[in-house]
Amino acid sequence: xxxxxxxxxxxxxARHHLIIYIEMIILTFLLVSLFFIxxxxxxxxxxxxxxxxxxxxxxKKYIKWVDFDVxxxxxxxxxxxxxxxxxxxxxxxxxxxxxYLGARYGGDFSRYSSKDLDSLAExxxxxxxxxxxxCKMKYYNYYREAYGAxxxxxxxxxxxxxxxxxxxxxxxxxxxxxxxxxxxxxxVTKYGLKGYSPIAKGFPYNDFDDFGTARSYGFKRQxxxxxxxxxxxxxxxxxxxxxxxxxxxxxxxxxRLGIRSFDGKRYYYxxxxxxxxxxxxxxxxxxxxxxxxxxxxxxxTGYSRxxxxxxINQPHLHFGLQLIFDxxxxxxxxxxxVDCYELTKFLSMNRSETVKNQETKxxxxxxxxxxPAIPENFVAPPPLPEKxx
Numbered sequence: 001x002x003x004x005x006x007x008x009x010x011x012x013x014a015r016h017h018l019i020i021y022i023e024m025i026i027l028t029f030l031l032v033s034l035f036f037i038x039x040x041x042x043x044x045x046x047x048x049x050x051x052x053x054x055x056x057x058x059x060k061k062y063i064k065w066v067d068f069d070v071x072x073x074x075x076x077x078x079x080x081x082x083x084x085x086x087x088x089x090x091x092x093x094x095x096x097x098x099x100y101l102g103a104r105y106g107g108d109f110s111r112y113s114s115k116d117l118d119s120l121a122e123x124x125x126x127x128x129x130x131x132x133x134x135c136k137m138k139y140y141n142y143y144r145e146a147y148g149a150x151x152x153x154x155x156x157x158x159x160x161x162x163x164x165x166x167x168x169x170x171x172x173x174x175x176x177x178x179x180x181x182x183x184x185x186x187x188v189t190k191y192g193l194k195g196y197s198p199i200a201k202g203f204p205y206n207d208f209d210d211f212g213t214a215r216s217y218g219f220k221r222q223x224x225x226x227x228x229x230x231x232x233x234x235x236x237x238x239x240x241x242x243x244x245x246x247x248x249x250x251x252x253x254x255x256r257l258g259i260r261s262f263d264g265k266r267y268y269y270x271x272x273x274x275x276x277x278x279x280x281x282x283x284x285x286x287x288x289x290x291x292x293x294x295x296x297x298x299x300x301t302g303y304s305r306x307x308x309x310x311x312i313n314q315p316h317l318h319f320g321l322q323l324i325f326d327x328x329x330x331x332x333x334x335x336x337x338v339d340c341y342e343l344t345k346f347l348s349m350n351r352s353e354t355v356k357n358q359e360t361k362x363x364x365x366x367x368x369x370x371x372p373a374i375p376e377n378f379v380a381p382p383p384l385p386e387k388x389x
Contacts, residue, residue: 062325066146068338070098071109072345074117075151079193079346081121082155086191090125095144095151097121100134102143149265149323150338153240154195154347159370161185185367193350194371196292198270198319199228200235200363201351205317211339224337225269225320226344232315234298235363236270237352238289239319241371243380247285253318254301254309255279259289262373267330269320272312274299281362286380290371292352294363319344 075098082094100120105111123133134140161174164186171186199205205228238259245267246258253271255278260267273279274297289295300312321343323329323336353366 060326062329063142063146063149063323064325064329064334064336066149066323066336066338067107068147068150068343069107069109070102070147070342071112072342073114074098074101074109074112075342075346076349077114077117079155081117083192085125092121092124094155095148096130098151099140099144099147100130100137102147103134103137103140107143145325146323149325150321150343153261153263153266153373155193157189157191157372158194159187159189161367161369162188187370193347194291194369195240195347195350196237197344197347197349197351198237198239198317199230199298199351200237200294201353203230203234205230205234207341207344209339209341211341225271225318226340227316227318228298228344229314229316230298232274232297232299234317235294235352235354236273236296236298236317237354238291238293238295239268239347240266241291241373242266242268242289243378244283244285244287244289245380245383247279247283249307250302251305252302254303254312255296255299256302256318257283257296259295262375262378264327265324267322267324269318269322270296271318271320272300272302272316273297275301275308275310277361280364281360285383288374288378288380290369290374292365292369294352294354294365297363 075094078094078097081092081097085092097117097120101109101112101116104116120133124130162171162185164182164184167186168188171188174182174185174187176182207226207228210227211225240259240261242259242261244257245260246256249255253269255273255275256269256271257273257279258267258269277297278299278301279296280294283289283295298315298317300310300315301308303309303311319340321338321340323338325336326334329335354363355366356363
């Protein structure tokens, strides 16, 4: 007879305790598997259907929480490394740099030091790879995907018009509609910041970090955007190239626009636009916009079920950014809205210059842009039903 089997069966109480212990381990594993735990320790709960089973969409693995705490200073300095090395043998990607620091700081950029960024850049320029430097960083891949969802569309190569007086030798002439050469502008290819501030150049605004503050209209909720206070009629600018996914009225945002990035990861939300004339006249559902285009005008509409109502006390642009790792998040229980305060400070480096047509009273950008991120023959997908925001 097996001596272990004999001794084990000789102690029914010990066997009973072992069975309970195994059951507890299994139960703990099942409970933990119901949650997604982000590196910052936050939990996300899966969507449950009427049969109390996780939905098929939620069974996929995708990010369900992002704390975007990167400072404007860190973005500016990482961006400079990216631009300064864009033609070098080793090109430093600014999002890679920030993701490394995010993993090192646990997402807390109050710990940011320029020396840390400089040290990282020095190691990469000396021949080390990011794979080597992050091989023991448990959450680097998480931060790279999360920060990339926010920032990947903002830096790259593009074509832009500039004044002829500043034209370099490699500039391309700008042709007028009749085929003649424009004496005032030329086209150049650049690499750099191709994302824009939501507020046009030359128009004053003020703001503060108000993400997460309380809102009470309709129901008690958090403010999931960034308010930029300005004058009624201030031109509102497309931050990134994309297509119009939502346009029209909702009771919280008033006249609002929703613009989706072409990679599908970002949904830019512009709300409380001007009464009577909220949008640039060229826009409709599915319209393609270039980063830097005028898309609408700052106002104070909203907080009413009646269209075209001014119920916002102070004119401002509500600017929101939703991250979408899975389409179920667009109008689901795992929506991710990020704090844009530091991001708008960073984007203030690039403000679109506009001019007003005195006959139509419509603003348009002064210098055109051609963005290679815009797909050829693009057709916008049908919009999803949108929740009130």
